[in-house]
Amino acid sequence: MTSSVSTYLRSFIAERAGGRCEYCLLPQALSLHRHEPDHIVPIQHGGNTDEENLALACMRCNRFKGPNVGSFDPETGNLVPFFNPRNREWTDHFRIDNAVIVPLTPEARVTVKIFRLNDEDRVTERKSMIEAGLF
Numbered sequence: 001m002t003s004s005v006s007t008y009l010r011s012f013i014a015e016r017a018g019g020r021c022e023y024c025l026l027p028q029a030l031s032l033h034r035h036e037p038d039h040i041v042p043i044q045h046g047g048n049t050d051e052e053n054l055a056l057a058c059m060r061c062n063r064f065k066g067p068n069v070g071s072f073d074p075e076t077g078n079l080v081p082f083f084n085p086r087n088r089e090w091t092d093h094f095r096i097d098n099a100v101i102v103p104l105t106p107e108a109r110v111t112v113k114i115f116r117l118n119d120e121d122r123v124t125e126r127k128s129m130i131e132a133g134l135f
């Protein structure tokens with residue numbers, strides 16, 4: 001699916017994101033795998049391959065998100081869309097506390113849950129990057 005994203009669009013998206021995953025903030029420079037253009041609304045749900053529907057995502061965020069567009073909020077049970085980096089500010093929805101990404105809104109809660117932003121290995125990795133002043 002990502003192969004349909006042109007080279008121009010790929011570099012535009014990476015630059016706009018400041019080289020960081022727009023969900024977990026992992027810097028591309030510190031990732032073993034190349035960050036990917038994520039279709040915020042997947043193609044099978046009618047999403048387009050254009051700059052408004054694309055976000056820079058690390059491999060793990062992109063894999064865990066898969067073809068989903070949202071999930072059930074663990075607190076309320078309501079069906080909620082994922083955090084959308086095109087029309088939301090990360091800092092309005094999340095904060096980082098001791099390397100853990102703390103969700104502040106329903107959208108953030110379903111994103112943390114489905115993208116598995118706080119899996120143990122990811123928190124450990126984030127902690128070392130913070131300690132090294134790289135995050």
Ligand SMILES: [Zn+2]
Pocket residue numbers: 021022023024025026057058059060061062
């Ligand atoms: Zn990520």
